Amino acid sequence: MNTTVPTATARRRSIEQGLSTLLRGLGRVSPPGLLGLIYLFIYAPLLILMLFSFNAQGNLAWWEGFSLRWYEELLSYEPLWKSLKISLIVTGVSVLISTVIGTLTAYALYRWRFWGKHLFESVLYLPMYIPEVVLGISLLVFFIFWKIPRGILTMILAHVAFTIPLVVLVVLARMQRIDWTLEEAAMDLGADELTTLRRVTLPLLFPGIMAAAFLAFPWSFNDFVITYFVTSPGNAPLPVLTYNLILGRKSGGMGMINALGTLMTVATLLMPLLAVLLLRARRFSLPGRRRSQS
Amino acid sequence: MPEAPAPSLLSRRFMNVFRRSLLSLLWKHPGVKTGVTLSPVIFWLGLFVVAPMLIVLYYSFLTRGPHGVLLPTPTLENYQDVFVVENLRTGELQPNWAYLNAFSRSLLLAFSTTAICLLLGYPVAYWIALYGGKYKNLWIGLFILPFWTSYLVRIFAWMFLLRDPSGFINQVLIQAGIIDENRPIQFLYNTTGVLIGMVYTYLPFAVIPLYAALERLDRSLLEAAFDLGAKPWQRLWRVTIPLTRGGILSGSVLVFVPSVGEYLIPNLMGGNNVNMIGNIVANKFLRDQDWAYGSALSIGLIVLVMILLWVYFKISRSEQVFERRI
Numbered sequence: 001m002n003t004t005v006p007t008a009t010a011r012r013r014s015i016e017q018g019l020s021t022l023l024r025g026l027g028r029v030s031p032p033g034l035l036g037l038i039y040l041f042i043y044a045p046l047l048i049l050m051l052f053s054f055n056a057q058g059n060l061a062w063w064e065g066f067s068l069r070w071y072e073e074l075l076s077y078e079p080l081w082k083s084l085k086i087s088l089i090v091t092g093v094s095v096l097i098s099t100v101i102g103t104l105t106a107y108a109l110y111r112w113r114f115w116g117k118h119l120f121e122s123v124l125y126l127p128m129y130i131p132e133v134v135l136g137i138s139l140l141v142f143f144i145f146w147k148i149p150r151g152i153l154t155m156i157l158a159h160v161a162f163t164i165p166l167v168v169l170v171v172l173a174r175m176q177r178i179d180w181t182l183e184e185a186a187m188d189l190g191a192d193e194l195t196t197l198r199r200v201t202l203p204l205l206f207p208g209i210m211a212a213a214f215l216a217f218p219w220s221f222n223d224f225v226i227t228y229f230v231t232s233p234g235n236a237p238l239p240v241l242t243y244n245l246i247l248g249r250k251s252g253g254m255g256m257i258n259a260l261g262t263l264m265t266v267a268t269l270l271m272p273l274l275a276v277l278l279l280r281a282r283r284f285s286l287p288g289r290r291r292s293q294s
Numbered sequence: 295m296p297e298a299p300a301p302s303l304l305s306r307r308f309m310n311v312f313r314r315s316l317l318s319l320l321w322k323h324p325g326v327k328t329g330v331t332l333s334p335v336i337f338w339l340g341l342f343v344v345a346p347m348l349i350v351l352y353y354s355f356l357t358r359g360p361h362g363v364l365l366p367t368p369t370l371e372n373y374q375d376v377f378v379v380e381n382l383r384t385g386e387l388q389p390n391w392a393y394l395n396a397f398s399r400s401l402l403l404a405f406s407t408t409a410i411c412l413l414l415g416y417p418v419a420y421w422i423a424l425y426g427g428k429y430k431n432l433w434i435g436l437f438i439l440p441f442w443t444s445y446l447v448r449i450f451a452w453m454f455l456l457r458d459p460s461g462f463i464n465q466v467l468i469q470a471g472i473i474d475e476n477r478p479i480q481f482l483y484n485t486t487g488v489l490i491g492m493v494y495t496y497l498p499f500a501v502i503p504l505y506a507a508l509e510r511l512d513r514s515l516l517e518a519a520f521d522l523g524a525k526p527w528q529r530l531w532r533v534t535i536p537l538t539r540g541g542i543l544s545g546s547v548l549v550f551v552p553s554v555g556e557y558l559i560p561n562l563m564g565g566n567n568v569n570m571i572g573n574i575v576a577n578k579f580l581r582d583q584d585w586a587y588g589s590a591l592s593i594g595l596i597v598l599v600m601i602l603l604w605v606y607f608k609i610s611r612s613e614q615v616f617e618r619r620i
Contacts, residue, residue, distance in 0.1 A: 009471075035421050038414060042440055042497070045451035048462055052454065062465045101334045108331040112324070124335070126343055129599060131555020133572040134350075134592045135343070137579050141353065141589075142346035161342040164335060193317055215442075222444040225557050229576075242446045246453070246562060258454070261447035272442040276435065 046265055053258035070255035074263075077256065079241060087237040090152060091221040094159035098220075099213045101160070102167025103205070109168070110175045127162040135162065136229030143230065150232045158230045159220045166219055167212040174208020174279065207278045214275035218268040238264070347596070354589035364586055372590035393574065393591070400570040403485070404554040407492040411500035411549045412542065414493070419501050419541075420534075423508035434505055438498040445495065449562055452491055456481035456563075483565035491559040496552065500545040507541025508534075540610065547606045554602075555595055571595050 053071070057064035074080060105124065108114070127135060139158050143150055182204065186196040224239040231240060242260060245253040320327045354372055357365040379390040422433045440448065455462045458478035467473045481487050511534065519529045535542070557572035564570075569577075575595065578588030 032421070034417055038418050039436070041414075041494070042437065045448065045455055045494070046440060046443065049447070049451040049454055052462075062469065101338060104331045105335040108328055112328050114325070114328045114332075120332075120336075123339060123344065126339070129551050129603060130343075130347075131552070131557070131572055131595055131599065133555060133557035133576055134595055135346075137575060137588070137592060138346035138350045139342065140579065141585065142342070142349050145349055157342050160338060164339065192313075193320070194313065218442045222442075222446070224444075224446050239444060239446050242444070242450070246446070246450055254454070257447075257450055261444070261450060264447055265443045268443050269439060272439065 046261075049258055050262045050265070053255070053262040055255070055258075057255075070259040074256045074259045079236070080260070083236050083238045083241040086152060086155075086235055087221060087239075090155045090159055090227075090237055091217060094156045094163060094220050095213050095216045097156075098160045098163040098167050098216055099209060102164045102212060102216075103171050103209050105164065106168045106171035106175060107205075110172060124168065125165050128165045132223075132225040133229075136226040139226065140229040150230055151235045154230045155227055155235070155237065158226050159223065162223070162226060163216040163220050166216050170212035170215055170275075170279075171205065171208045174205060174211070178204045211275040211279040214271045214278065218271050222264075222268060350589045350592050353585050354593050356586045358584070358586045372586045373594075375587060376590055376594055396569055396571055396574050397594075399568070400554050400556075400572075403488060403492065403556075403568075403570065404550050406489060407496055407553045408500075408546050408549045410489070410493045411497050412504075412545060415497055415500035415504050415545065416542075419504035419508050423505055423511070424513075430509075434501075437501055441498045445558065448495065449491055449559060452487075452494060453482060453563060456487060456490070458482065482563055483567050485564075485568050487563040488560050488568045491563045492553050492556060495559065496549045499548040499552070503544035503548060504538065504541045507538040507544075511537055543606065543610060547602065551599055551602060555599065 052063075054066050054068065055064055056067035056069065109117075109121070114120075136158075139154070139161075140150075143154050148154060183196055183200055186200045187193075191199065222239060224243060227237055228240055228243065231237065236244065238260075242257060242264075245257050245260070353364065355368045355370070357367040357369045357371065359365045375390065376393055377390060378387045380386070381388050418437065422430055422437075426433050453461075456464075458464045458480055459468065459475065461478075461481070463481070464473070464478040468475050468478065473479060481490070515533055515537065516529060519533045524532065554570075555572050556570055557576060560568045560570045560573050561576075564573075566573075571591065572595070575588055575591045578584045578591060582588075
């Protein structure tokens, strides 16, 4: 901090040199260079956040030495564990329900024509384009209207509602890739509709269904706006806890959010990676059931 | 493949009868099949998306009584109040600038976000689609990956960079001696901060459709333009951009629609100085307990989004921008 005059001047000079080099570089902008800058814009904030979660000083963004202090403080912070539990329950249950409902919906949309299909589709994707704050507020009004106490149940009801469209989209994407003649082949070989569904269609769709679940998981887990309106102060899931920490309701919160953000980022990035791997899988057999050799 | 051993012959026979009758029912009435399959989603979305919105619509027509009580007399006053307000001294009606400003600010911010996202996203999508080679999917995947991390954490990461004077950027500039320690640059709690946050959040929404459009682009058309003597910028302006209009249009809608109703970014990064419609809606409900007025504002926001989407579908259908070939 107590910089003397000569070093400050030297620093300024080196910065000026760096800037002129940068400008000269930008003069002959190469596409990969530009691309690199944009990827830097995308990743730098998260990487800096992760780096500073190991900083000894939490509130100042200047490196003061390596420390695991914030992780220790975070992990010993009692409300964190309660929030994590609530988040996992809400997300787990709602992803399970929305995956089942979404898969059924996608199947009906893909296979059958029915009356009012256009109207149905526009209502189905409503949660994706209605502003989150409006959806959250209207659910809040709805729950107060019917005098339903807000808490874990209301969060699950809301999360299922806004994850269904995502599941439908992902499963529909998988349906466009699979070979539907296999279904006809099964029926020709004497399987009835339910057997075909269970033994042929579902195994074929399974990667898509799992991918939908893996994509819906972070979607639901990380949702803040809708969750914020449908929960009560006593039932704060992880994003609401993070929000309260950001608003500074606890001293020394900054370093703790950095640590929490790092852990959450690492954990949630694993999910979409798994989803992508699953969506690309050509063949997939249900666990525990052997594919019979032909 | 052997099935699991049946518990008893009777139950097995029962299951078979049940199954056959179920199948014949479904076979004879395809509508039943569709109805059964779709009933859960109709139930869930009807109850927890459509019904809440209908209740908000209902509240928006109620009369505001004293002390926040809502009287069941239908009125259009709440909608009128969005636009005009009575001057308390003279009793004349005058434009309600507080809310009209929030509306215009939301539109302006959403428009700027869209423009910046397209300008930043187009070169990225172009480069990945045309020069990505076999790592195309990896590049585009890396671009949208951070989108799956917590929205709050990403916003916080930017606040950590932008705060003054303790934010990362200000610290670097102070330590380098470029700016004075006592006069840090204010990025947060103004329009700049909100705009940075929104561009960061919605950039992938623009890049994905742009990438999809550029990927479908027929490269021989670019070669033809080159052979016919088009300069690079002519090729871009007269061939590439017109042919990817569909992607540009979808990207604009995907960025504009969520950003016009943004709540969290102005809330955290705007610090009550840059309130958008979403913030005013939330404040009306949570802080002022003014449900009727808040409902009218919510309906206004929904109508705005619907109009945008309607225009989008009209344009994309009538001009057939998506499958256009020369």
